[in-house]
Amino acid sequence: MALAAVAVATGPVPGAAAAAAAPRAAALVPAVDREVRFTADGTTAYGTVHIPAxxxxxxxxxxxxxPGSGPTDRDGDAPPGFAPHTLSLLAGALGEDGVMSLRFDxxxxxRTGMGGRPSAPDMAAYTRQAVAAYATLRAQPEADPRALLVVGHSEGGLRALLVDRAVRDKPAGLALLAPQDMRLLDMVDFQLAGALDRAVAAGRLDAARARADKRGVTRAIADFRAGRSVDTSKLLPSVAAALDGMFGPVNAAFVRSDDAVYPPSVARSVAPGTRTLVTCGTEDTNVPCRTVPPLLSALAGARTTGPGLRVLPGIDHLLHPAGTPADAPVIAPAARRALHAFVRPWRQAPAS
Known part of the structure; x- marks a missing residue:
C-alpha cells in the first residue's frame, strides 16, 4: 500500500511565537483545525486534524x-439529508480534555473519491484507508506517539479493532461507541426482526405476517451467505428494499467482507494493557446492550484495562437522548462523560 501524508495549515500553527516565549511559560498555541490529506491504495483521502489550545x-x-456505516463523511454526516455531526462533536469533546484528533472523509x-471503483470498497480496503489515516495522525508534530487512540462509532468500532490488529505501533486506547459487536448479517437479522415486532406492537402489522417476514429474512440471509439466488419478492416492500440494497451489485462485496468478521474474534488480539471503553445505550435498537457480552468477554480475555463497559441510560444509537431527531447535532451528556473517563490518563488541563 502506498502511503503519503501532506498537511495544509488552515489556521494558526506553532511558530516563531513559541521561540520568543518567556522561559518560565511556553507560549500558548491557540486551537486550530488543520486540513490534511493522505493516500491509501492510490486514492487521496482528505480529513481534519483538530488541535486544542x-x-x-x-x-x-x-x-x-x-465513522459508522454508509456514506458517512469526516463530520459523521451523510449530506444533504443527514447531519448529526457525530464525529465533529466527538472531536470537540476530546479537545476539551486536551486530546487532538483526526477525522477523515x-x-x-x-472530498474523497471512490478510487475508480464501480462499487463499494470491501472491509479490507476501508481498513487500509483507516490505517493510513492512523499513520498520518501519528506523523503530526503535536502528536504524542506513545498516546495514540482510536475512537470508532457503530461499524467504526469494528474497524477500530481491525486497525489495532493491522498496525505495528499499537494504540494505547480503543473507544468503541455503540460498536458493531457481531457478524453484520446476524445484526441485520435481529434489527429487522425488532422492527417487525415494534410494528406489531404499534398495531401497524399483523403478527402472522411479521412471523412470515422474519422467516423470510433469515432464509434470504442464509441464501446470500451460501452464494444462492436470493428471493425477496414475498417480503414487505420496506424489508425487501433493505435486503436488496445490501445484496445488490453495489454493496454485495462489502457486505460479504464485513459479514465474514466476528468482532469478538478480532478483540481477542488486542494487546494486554490497552485501555478500552465500550458503550451501549439502553434505547439503542441497532446495537442493544444484550448483544455486547461476547465482545466484552473477548476484551477481558485479552487483559485490556478500563473503564470497560459504560451503559448509557436513555441513549440511542446516535448517542442522542431517546426521542431526539436523528440529525440533531448533539452528543448526550452521558456519552460525553464516558469519553472523558476514557481519556482521563491523557487529559491535559485547558491551556490558559
Whole structure:
C-alpha cells in the first residue's frame, strides 16, 4: 500500500511565537483545525486534524475518529439529508480534555473519491484507508506517539479493532461507541426482526405476517451467505428494499467482507494493557446492550484495562437522548462523560 501524508495549515500553527516565549511559560498555541490529506491504495483521502489550545512544544494524546456505516463523511454526516455531526462533536469533546484528533472523509464521501471503483470498497480496503489515516495522525508534530487512540462509532468500532490488529505501533486506547459487536448479517437479522415486532406492537402489522417476514429474512440471509439466488419478492416492500440494497451489485462485496468478521474474534488480539471503553445505550435498537457480552468477554480475555463497559441510560444509537431527531447535532451528556473517563490518563488541563 502506498502511503503519503501532506498537511495544509488552515489556521494558526506553532511558530516563531513559541521561540520568543518567556522561559518560565511556553507560549500558548491557540486551537486550530488543520486540513490534511493522505493516500491509501492510490486514492487521496482528505480529513481534519483538530488541535486544542496547548502550550508550545507540548505533545498531545491523539485520537483517530472512525465513522459508522454508509456514506458517512469526516463530520459523521451523510449530506444533504443527514447531519448529526457525530464525529465533529466527538472531536470537540476530546479537545476539551486536551486530546487532538483526526477525522477523515472515507471513500465516496466529502472530498474523497471512490478510487475508480464501480462499487463499494470491501472491509479490507476501508481498513487500509483507516490505517493510513492512523499513520498520518501519528506523523503530526503535536502528536504524542506513545498516546495514540482510536475512537470508532457503530461499524467504526469494528474497524477500530481491525486497525489495532493491522498496525505495528499499537494504540494505547480503543473507544468503541455503540460498536458493531457481531457478524453484520446476524445484526441485520435481529434489527429487522425488532422492527417487525415494534410494528406489531404499534398495531401497524399483523403478527402472522411479521412471523412470515422474519422467516423470510433469515432464509434470504442464509441464501446470500451460501452464494444462492436470493428471493425477496414475498417480503414487505420496506424489508425487501433493505435486503436488496445490501445484496445488490453495489454493496454485495462489502457486505460479504464485513459479514465474514466476528468482532469478538478480532478483540481477542488486542494487546494486554490497552485501555478500552465500550458503550451501549439502553434505547439503542441497532446495537442493544444484550448483544455486547461476547465482545466484552473477548476484551477481558485479552487483559485490556478500563473503564470497560459504560451503559448509557436513555441513549440511542446516535448517542442522542431517546426521542431526539436523528440529525440533531448533539452528543448526550452521558456519552460525553464516558469519553472523558476514557481519556482521563491523557487529559491535559485547558491551556490558559
Amino acid at each position: 496547548h502550550r508550545a512544544g507540548r505533545r498531545l494524546a491523539a485520537a483517530l475518529l472512525i 472515507k471513500y465516496g464521501t466529502g
